[in-house]
Amino acid sequence: MSSPRQYLKLSPFVLLLSLLLTAPVAAEEPADPGFQKWVQDFRKTAIKNGISGEVYDRAFKGITSPDQWVLDKAAYQPEFKAPVWQYFDNRVQRRAIERGKKEKQQLQPWLEKIEQRFGVNPNILLAIWSVESSYGGILDNDKVMRSVIRSLATLAYADPQRKKFGRQQLLAALKILQSGDIDESHLTGSWAGAMGHTQFIPTSYQAYAVDIDGDGKRDIWNSVPDALATAASLLSNNGWRKGETWGYEVTIPDRKLPAGKLTIGEWEKLGVKRANGEPFPRKDDMAELKLPDGRKGPAFLMLKNFFVIKRYNNSDRYATAIGLLGDQIGGAPGLVKDWDRPFTPIDxxxxxxxxxxxxxxxxxxxxxxxxxxxxxxxxxxxxxxxxxxxxxxxxxxxxxxxxxxx
The missing domain is CATH 1.10.101.10 (PGBD-like superfamily/PGBD)
Known part of the structure; x- marks a missing residue:
């Protein structure tokens, strides 16, 4: 949970002077007639999709030009692909684990309620919260959290590759405003419209958002319980298996192994064992062997819940990081075999x-x-x-x- 900002008590004169000296001078972007015409034309589409004219006009009040920052982010294609060790070092690290443990203690009643309703391991939810928004830390960053309406309208208007996505998500965002779950001044998100503590795009929010704190609003921006319950709702609705893990770190024999899924028992017959020496609890579970860092790095047998996590973000690295971080928030030790790296790692x-x-x-x-x-x-x-x-x-x-x- 984000810590409240602390303010010094200053005299009115000193306060005014400090604001004048330190407040950034925002360069006003000139109005874009083409964008304004697009907004007016899209109003008809929104109304056909059930959005009231009043909600639409309120949502676009003061928005007269696309957000160039959004277009810059959309166009940026990083040439450098992080090596495996770096990806995991930046996500499964001591600070994230310690913060997760503290949040778990503070949110225990809510986590128990969420687990009882959806059957999802709370440690996985905390790991998602950490990776998606640094436990809500990015929500206070005005540089990366922008108006969702403006960002999506920008993509729909000016990004050829994301026009369809922008239009679809913009309509969903307008429906969120119309529902009253959040007002337009607080409807903020990433450049692509990912919102709140657990970073849901508007269509996913519509499908899975939950009001678990009972205040009548599905508020993933200000209510951590709502945000975590919404993540649990997504996982549960995509087939999360209660009481089961996401995967096991394993050791593998020095020979070629088959691709695809086999039962745990079949993998054992091929010489695959748990890295920590413990037995597999269920021999009939179907599992797939994954080697994120090749044979020189750690190996994993991935179970159903691993693939459910990928419904949140369709990336093997992402799902593995969530699983490893969640396990360590829950008190499990780190990897038995480290990533293949050409240096001595630091925390x-x-x-x-x-x-x-x-x-x-x-x-x-x-x-x-x-x-x-x-x-x-x-x-x-x-x-x-x-x-x-x-x-x-x-x-x-x-x-x-x-x-x-x-």
Whole structure:
């Protein structure tokens, strides 16, 4: 749950002066006649789809141009694909695990109620909350949380590849406003319209949103119980199996294994065993072998619930990260076999130390956030080049040692 902002008590004069000095001056975007005509024309489509003219006009009040930031994000295609170890290090890390455990204690009555209703493991819901919005932390970031109406209208009007998506989601967002679950000033989301603590696009919200706190509104923006229950609703409606895990870390024999799904018992006959040495609880479960990092990294037998998590985000990496993070929030140890990496890994606190050292030496200008993103890697490469060592760009213990020695 996001912490409330803290304000100093200032005299009216000092407060006014501080606001004048520190408030950013927003550059007003010029009105776009073409966009305004599109908005007026789309009004007819919205009304045909059951949106009242009053709701439509209120939703678009003050929106006179597309959001260029949204178009920039939509057009950005990163050339760098994160290696497996980096993807998981940035999501399954100590800070996320500790925060998840604290939230679990604080939300225990709600989590029990959600589990009783939907049968979904609370640890998985907390992991989704962490990965999707940093436990709600991104919701306070005005740079990435924008008007959902404007963002989707921008895509529908100006993005050839996402016009259909933008129109479909915009109609759904207008229906959300019409339902009264949220008002237009608080209907915020990512550049593609993902909303709230658990980042639901409008059509998914319509299909799965839940008012579990009983206030009459399905509020995934301000009610953490509603947001977690909505995630549970999605998983439950897509076939989540109560009381079962998502997968097992395993060891595999040094020979070719079949693709596709076999029973756990059949995998055992092929030499596949649990990495922690414990027996498999159900031999008849169907499972698929996944090697996210090849044979040099950890191996997994993935069960039904793994594929259900993929209905949230259709990515093997995503579903594996959710499963691993959820397990560790629940108290399970980390992986038996680490990811295949060419350096000594560091945790989020050590990444912060690395970022501080790089900033002190003038190589890093980003936030001290403990996340080894592209900015941190770029700074590491610049430092390594200046130090006359092989340029690798890995945030690692070796780089911290080198920084501290200079």
């Amino acid at each position: 989020s606190a050590q990444v912060e130390e690395l970022q501080r050292l790089l900033k002190e030496k003038g190589f890093y200008k980003g936030e001290i956030d403990g996340k080894a993103g592209s900015g941190t890697r770029k700074a590491v490469r610049a430092f390594e080049k200046s130090a006359g060592v092989e340029v690798k760009g890995y945030p690692s213990k070796e780089v911290i040692d080198l920084l501290q020695s200079q």
